[in-house]
Structures are given as structure tokens and as C-alpha cells.
Amino acid sequence: MALFRLAYRLVGAREDAEDVVHDVFVGLPEALGRYEERGSFGGWLKRVTARVALMRLRSGKRRREVGLDSAAERAEPPETAERDGLQAAVDTLPDHLRAVLVLKEIEGYAHAEIAELLGITEGASRVRLTRALKRLRDELEDRP
């Protein structure tokens, strides 16, 4: 479930997240041969999932665009209006900003790890996070 949650937060649609988890577990037997046994297995698996999700974002091969039907997809109604607004605000972020926000603020990755995952510099990761936070703030302030 943790892998699905991570994939969903990155790709933004249930069907795409399922495809990501599907591909991770189908490819896992071969990928285990490349597991270098340096970090924890769980952490490695999450990084693999993040990479597959990010590749899916980059490839543009997504079944559904971010935000479409997102309200209907939610398993549970949000507990508060604030959280509902936050979700909607996150949905408005472009992929490259949302990915950094999810990886840093929700998954707790360091900028160096995010840079490695996204193929960007650490500085770019910091800039994207700043921009993502600013956009979030602006979006939330504009909402009634």
C-alpha cells in the first residue's frame, strides 16, 4: 500500500499508479539482481517505485491527466475543507513541481536524492520546491 500511495501521489491518478505498481512487481525479480544491498530493502523498493512513476510522467504515457475525476477517485471524503483545498491546490501543480513537493515534503527525501531521482541538480531541486510552495500558497490564498 505504501508503494501504491507513493506512486499515486506522483502520477496523480489511480489507474496510472496501478500501472506503476504492476510494472514494479513484474520487473522486481530481475531488478533484485541489481540490488546492491547498501540501504534497506524497503527504501530501495520505494526509490525504484518513484523512478518508475517519474518515468511514466516523463513519457507522457498516462491513462488520465492529473486532476481529472480526482474527487471521484478518493477513497474517503476529506476530513476538513482545508485538506480538500490543499489536495486541489496540489493537483494544480505541474508535474515537475509536484514531484519535488511529494518527494521532499511527504516522502522525506533529501534534495540530493531527489536530484538523483529526477536527473537534475540539487540546486534545481531546491528551486522547484520553493516554486511549488509559492504556487501552493498563492493557490490556497486565491480560494474562497
Add this chain to the structure above:
Amino acid sequence: MTWKDELRKIPTPAPSPDLLERILASRAAGVRVVLPEGRSTVSRRTMLLLLTAAAAALVLVMSTRGGDRRPVGTENEFPDITAGLSLWPQDAVAQEPGPPRRPRYEPVRNLHLARARGGTWTYRTCTAFDDVLTNCRGRLTITISQAKWDDRPAWLRSQQETSVRHGPSDTTNTIRTALDTAYIDPASLRPIYHAMNGKQFHFVRRVARDTVREALDVGGAHPRSWRSSAGIPGAQDAPLVLRWARVDLTLLLQVLPLDRGWSGSVYSVGVVGPDPSKTGFVPVDLRVVGSGRIEVPAGRFECWKLEQRESPESMLILWVSKDRGWLVKTEQQGWDWRAESALVSATPPTP
């Protein structure tokens, strides 16, 4: 509560109940996905060129796949297995065969076939990562009974795996993987017929003297199917064990002449698949490495300790009871994870 806490609490939907089945069906279909590496030393432009060339090569291979490459005895025209798969180019290109491995030991022989008995065995399966996250929610039940196949005596073996998944709001779901049924020849311990049915797939294997034929039909969003066959390696009267998510050794272990220093190999048959250059047969290498008294929920057993090697990287420890040849416990150890299954109950009951 900070906005970051709120961010982490944004609800996510639960995955579809058939996701696990989809994964298992894809594995059964021989779908191979190469997961992305951590670092790439190739520039994006070079990668694009390589991918373009590889994709062109793939199209060429697929378009020239003719009668010479088709498996012997193919019953139907094999449809394009890559159609509709949720893969992107580098994954499709990565569907390459690996060389088959030779058995490490002599083929198993001097089997005590009269020792084989029917029964029901239930195992608890657990996994642990970093000794912290422990999952003991799985149950595997194997049932073996006497039956008839084509008016001849046969063993009927079925297995079912159940696991409990915790969903949102503390809800739990019990997931049952596809029920798998096999008829096995009691004189050779070679399977005769093997079937597996899920909501969205149907998989059947028939084993003749020297050939295995399989038929797979997958439904759902990406329907696909094939009919395939392959020659079985090794002697024609040697045992053959079935492999799905695991290798099924329940009958074989009962009849092996286990003793100190014993070793032997047997072929397992997985999915033959549509590509005749890939092998569906993997040797299972077994060796007695010790003995001991093992206590599990089903009781206390005097056991042989066996190593089972499926590949240089993968080794399983099997504890097999000396009196009846029951698989009592399995252990598998990785760098920061370990998996274990233990016999919870057995019928006939333990003595």
C-alpha cells in the same frame, strides 16, 4: 497541525482488488519489465538514439517472427503478446532470453514412491525487512488426495494462498490468489494436467511424456493469449515439479531417499512462454546439509535440513521431517530481509 501534516494526510484511493491478479497474470504471461537504474552514464541524446535503434530492431524481429521461430506443436496463431502492455520502449526491448542453467547435482533417483501420502498442510508465511516490518498475514494451504485421471490413478494437488490486506480506515481484506490444481502421475511424479483460474485469466498446462503444452488467456483491459509447447529436458521418467510463485515440492520430498550427504536435482517447469529461445525449465538443486529438531505451530519434528538452490543468488533452507517427508519449515535470508514459512496444521494430524 502544520500544513505539512495536512499534506501527508491527503487521502489516497485504494488500489483495485484485481491488481494482484494482474501482476500474477503478467508474470505468468512472461512479461518482463526492466526497472530503471539509479544513475545513467549515457546522455539523453545517446539514449534516444539507442532507443530508436532498439525499437526499430524490435519491430524488425516481430515482423520476421515466422514459422521457424514458432514453438513446435503450436495450436493457434500466436497473437502479438506486446499489444496493449503497459510498457514503454526500453521495457519492450528488454524482453531477451537468458541461458538455461544446468543441474548442479545428479538427477534424483531411488525414489520411495509408496511413501507418498495425501493430506492437507497449512503454512504461515512471514516476511521481515530490517527486522522491523514483519508481515505474517499469509497462509498457504496445500491439499493432496487420491484421484483418477483418464481412468488411471493420479494424485490431485491443489494449493491456495490467502493474505490479509489492511486498507484505509482500519478495514481489512482477505485476498485469495488463484486456486491452482494439478493432477500428478504417481508412478513418476510428473504432472499430467495443471490449471489455474483467476477472475481475468485462465492458464492450463498439459504434460505428455516429453512435452509440456500450455494455454494462457488473459482478459481485462489488455486481453492476450497464447498456445505454446516445449520439450522437457532430462530423462522422460524423471520427476518434474511445478513452479508458479513457488516450487511445489510437497509430494517429491515425501519420496526422496534423504540421508546425510544426499544431493539431487530435479527440473521445475514454469511458464514456457511464447518465445522458444527462452526456457521455462529451471533445475531445483537439493542437498542435505544437516539435521535438527524443529518446533512449529503444528508440532515438534526431527528434520533434515536441505539447501535448495534455484540460482546462484537465491538459496532456500528447507526443514523436512525425517519420518514422513513433510515440509515443516522454510527460511530464506537476504541482506536486510528474511522470509519464513512454518507448518501450522496438517491432516492427517502429526503423530
